[in-house]
Each structure stands twice: as structure tokens, then as C-alpha cells.
Amino acid sequence: MSGSYAPSGEQVLQGAELAVAQINSQGGVLGHPLKIVSQDEGPTTSTAIQAAQILVTQDHVQFLIGPYWSGDVAAVMPFLYQHKVLEVLTVSAVDSFMTPPYNAYTFRVGEDDHQNALLGVAFLNMTHAGTFVYLGEDYLWTHEVYNFTLQMLPQYGVNSTLLWAAYYPGTATDYSSAIARIAATHPGAVLVYMSGENSVDFIKQYVSNPATRNIPVLLVDTPLILPSYAQSVQAAVPGGINYVFIGAPSDYVPGVTDKFFALTQEEYGYSSSIFAPDAYDAVMILAGAIQGAGTTNTTAVARAMMATDYTGPGGHVVFTPQHTPVVGYGYKTGTVYQVVIRNGAIYDERVWPPYVANFTAVNPATGQPYR
């Protein structure tokens, strides 16, 4: 793995490795041990295609977890379809890829843009925000989430009005103007869909502005869930992170997720990841489907995948006809955390969905739940 996203790519691989180790310890699949062959996706779509070509034509891989990036997913899909390679996506969230014919051999276990939108809708409901602002990096997935959000608000009975929405180039680092506009329009809440470093750049500047730092903000798909990032924001603006919520695209399953993270802690030294659980689930689901099909023929396995009803550390997975996970209560929802500072330490408290929440979202100004 290379590049700035190598650590999260490693976690995908490690999640898959844990599943393979467990399956092999129980006799493998169809009596054979599973083996992982990995390739670095690299920094461009051409390196991703090259990696897929090596895996399929040289290593004769039939089942693939990944690629990681949506752009790379789109680039390799025709090649994988042509070779009938069964692909399971655990990171890329774009829904529009999941259409015929290419989704015939493509399934998604990880985050989905409906799920990302649901996180925002749940947050607006929780904070009783009468108005909100939607900000995203200017990529396909954030436009999808925007449309799904507007569709879901009435569906979930959430009465929150969009004041304005804006998209920023993925290479942007300075968000002063966006934050000034938020300060000027003063919404009840802000939804931010920026992945990776963009969300950290944004939130540092957001909490620096005295006029915005007290407006609750939800960051979806952010590395802020990692303690070092949250601490860097806290160091830049002490107390500034008080009104920050995190929308994590992975689910929490009591007893199952905790057990999984005990394992990652033991094996790899981390007890929180939004990438490893879905990769683990992807391998387990795939192995179950191969076992169910009784063959490694990918057409038969793809049919068997549709019978999946699996609950693992990343959530409860049942596939829709588009091969994306069913989104909603009891299925995949994602998780909303409120960042809370207690005695100088930062805690991510689980505030949604309600059946796994261990904390009620509070307004730091009053110490009471939002009204």
C-alpha cells in the first residue's frame, strides 16, 4: 500500500486477513484454505487497472475485495466484468455504479450513499435543526448524498430546511469563505461530506471562527474518529471540538463489533477502524456464498450472494437487487458519534442509531439534549 491513504488500505487488508485466518482455522472453503493475494492500488486509475490486470491475468484471482477509491472502481469494473471476477466493495460508496450490466459481479458490503445520507438525516433530527447547510467535496458521491438527503428528510419525517449547499474542489485547503457564509446565514446545523484530510482542514477552520464553532456540525467519512486527528483540532482550538459530531459509515453490533476490535487490538494494535470490519464481513460473506454455491464459479457464487443474511462486526448485510446493502433500522445505518471532552480527554460517544446508543446527544451550551 502506498500514498496518504495507505494506513486505511492496510486496515482493509488486515480485516480480510482476520477473516481468512478464522475461515482457514475451521477447514477453509469447500475443503480448501483461502489465500489472499494483494496488489497496491496506487495513486491513479491506471495503476489501479494495472493492479487488477496482474491479479486477474497473472494470479488468476476470481474474487476481489476493492478497489478502495470510487474512481478506481469505475475504471476496473469493465475489465472485471469481462473476466467475470466477483468484486466486493468495502470503501467506495457511489450508488450509480451499481447498475447493469457491470453490477452483475459487483456487490457492496461497506458504506453506501443512502447510508451516508441517513446519517445526516438522523443528525438533523437529533439536533432539532430547523435549517441546515450542506457542504461537500466536489465528487460524485457527495452529489448523490445530497439528492438522497433531500429525498429522505420527508420520508423520515424530519422537518429541516436546506438554506444552501455548496461543493468545494477536492484539492481545496482554505474554507474561510464557506465558513464565513455559514456564519452569515447561521443555520441550525451543518452537514459536511468531505473525506480524508479535507474534513480535517475544514473543521480546524470551522472551529476557529467564533461565529460558527457553536453550530453543531456533522462530519461524515472523516479521519477525525482517530484520536490523533481529534487531538490536533483540540490543540489548534481548545474546546473547539465541542459541537462536532462524526458520522461513521460502519455499524456497531453489540458484542460482535467489540469482540472484533479486541482481536484487531491484539493483532494490529488498534481498537477502532471504519475499514477493517467491512473487509472482514466481505470475506465472510464471500466465503459463505462460495460454500452455499458449492463451487467457485463466479456466476453461481453471485447468485448465492443474494441469499446473504449475515451479521458481523460491520453490521447486518442483506443485499438489494442492485447488490448494495439494505439501508435502514436493523440493517446498515452507520453510526453517529458526538465528540465529548471530559477532563481534557476526547471521547467519541455513540449517539445513533438509538438501539446501540450509549449516550444522549447534548448541547454543550446547556448540558441538556438538543430541543
Next chain:
Amino acid sequence: MPTAFIFSLALSGLEYGLILGLMAAGLSLIYGVMGNVNTAHGTFYMLGGFLLFLFSVALGLPVPAAIAVAVIASFALGMAVIFVLPANLRIAASADDANLIMIAMLMLAIAVEYLLDMLTGGTTLPVPSLAVGAIAISHVAFTYQGIIAAVISAAVYAALAAFLRCSRIGKAIRAYAQNRELAEALGVEGSRVVALAFGIGVALAALSGVLLTPIYGVNSSSGWDMLVIAFVIVTLGGLGSLYGSLMGGVIYGIGYSLLSYYVPNYTYIILLAAIYVIIILKPTGIMGEIVEKF
């Protein structure tokens, strides 16, 4: 839209542009003296942030001292890079030489990125600020770090201009940039001037890095976007012109600030298209012809 708000946005852009212009000035200085574009310039911006993190967080120096050490270390690093280059490539005598240096610097940039990637795991480092806090003017936040950074940038511009205008070494650099043969005939030693100019250029990039990365953070790939911005600014202001870099930085910063308010997703497209038109109308850049080199 209230005038005060637009004024504040422009002021925010001015602050951003002053710091960016400083990095562009380094690029311009190197181009003026060496005759080639330093494609590793963004890497030195990024290294500034890493060095500040190293000296302040890892080694425990106070932030102002860490900034000074990071900039001095970058200056020394810049000089060292020049002495590692083959003598015939230190000054581009032909287009082929210029291309070779550009490629060599590009290789250096990629190698450094991968090296730091391995050392840090690709993570963004929390670089400490000189000051914590902010004031808001008409809804626009001005962090103390940003204000101090802009003031330092303005002071460094003034000091650099004075150095190039008034000091003996500065005059030698300008003379060499304007006419190499004549300057050498008058006793200016080319390789020393080149090393010095490259060191100063790198130090300016690193200074931008130490001033901006506390606001934005830094990781091993942070330099690439900044390299493109620096290219745009020097092209706009005029290659080889210090004042041009200042002007270019300010225009870019204010333009970015206003455009990203009104049409955020088209900011870069409009900005780059406008700059393209300016270059078509005036190929030497805004200050390219009316100001002598530096």
C-alpha cells in the same frame, strides 16, 4: 451583500495571498537565477511543515525557535541540493539543461514524498501554531496564526527586497540574473550565486510551509497543490519578478476568497481561465516588463 462582509472576505484573501506569494517569490527567484522551474518547490513547502513538527513536537523547541531552525535548516538543505547537482546542470544554459533539472527536481520531490510517507504512515501531522485563537470581522474569522503569518510574510518581502537592492550579495544575485556573462566578467561567481539563490528560494518555500501548515496540517503529499498554486502565481505576476510574485499572490488570494464564496465548485476553473486570459493579453505576466528582475 454588505460591503463590510465583502471587504472582510477580500482581507482574508489578502492574508492568504501574502503567504502564498512568499512561496511563489522563492520559485521566481530560483527561476530568475538558474533559468529553470523548480518542480520540487512544493516539496520544500511541505518539508517546512515537517521540520517545524520535528523541532517543536518531537524535539521540544519553543515554536518561534523551531520556526527559525526549520527555515535555516531548509536554507542549508537548498544549498546542499545544488552542490549535489552536476556542475553543468546548476545553471540552465539550454532548454535541454532546464528540462533535465526540472526532471531531477521532480524525481527528488517524488522520492521525498515516498520517504516521508514511509516514515509517517501517510498521516497528517498536527503542526503547532504560534498563537491560538481568532477574531471575527463581519463573520469572517482571522486566526491569530494567520494574522501573524501575513505580517511575517510582509516583513520578509520587505527584507528580501532590501537585501536584493542594497546588499552586496543581493546586487550580485540581481546582476547575475540580469546578465550572467557580464556579471561573471565583473567577478560574480556563478555557482555561489546559484547556490545562495536556491537556498533562499527553498527557505521562502519552507517559511510559507511553517506559517500555513499549522492552519491546514501537513502530510507527505501536501506539496503538490501548493506547487501548482505557486506556478499560477509566478506566471500571473511575471517569472523572475519579486514584486510580480507579491502581486500575483495577492490577486490569487483575493480572487480565491471571493470566488470560493460565490461559486465554490468553479473557483479554480474561473481563476485559472482568468489568469490564462491575462497571460494571453500580457505573456510576461502583470509585472514582467515594468520591473527589472527582482
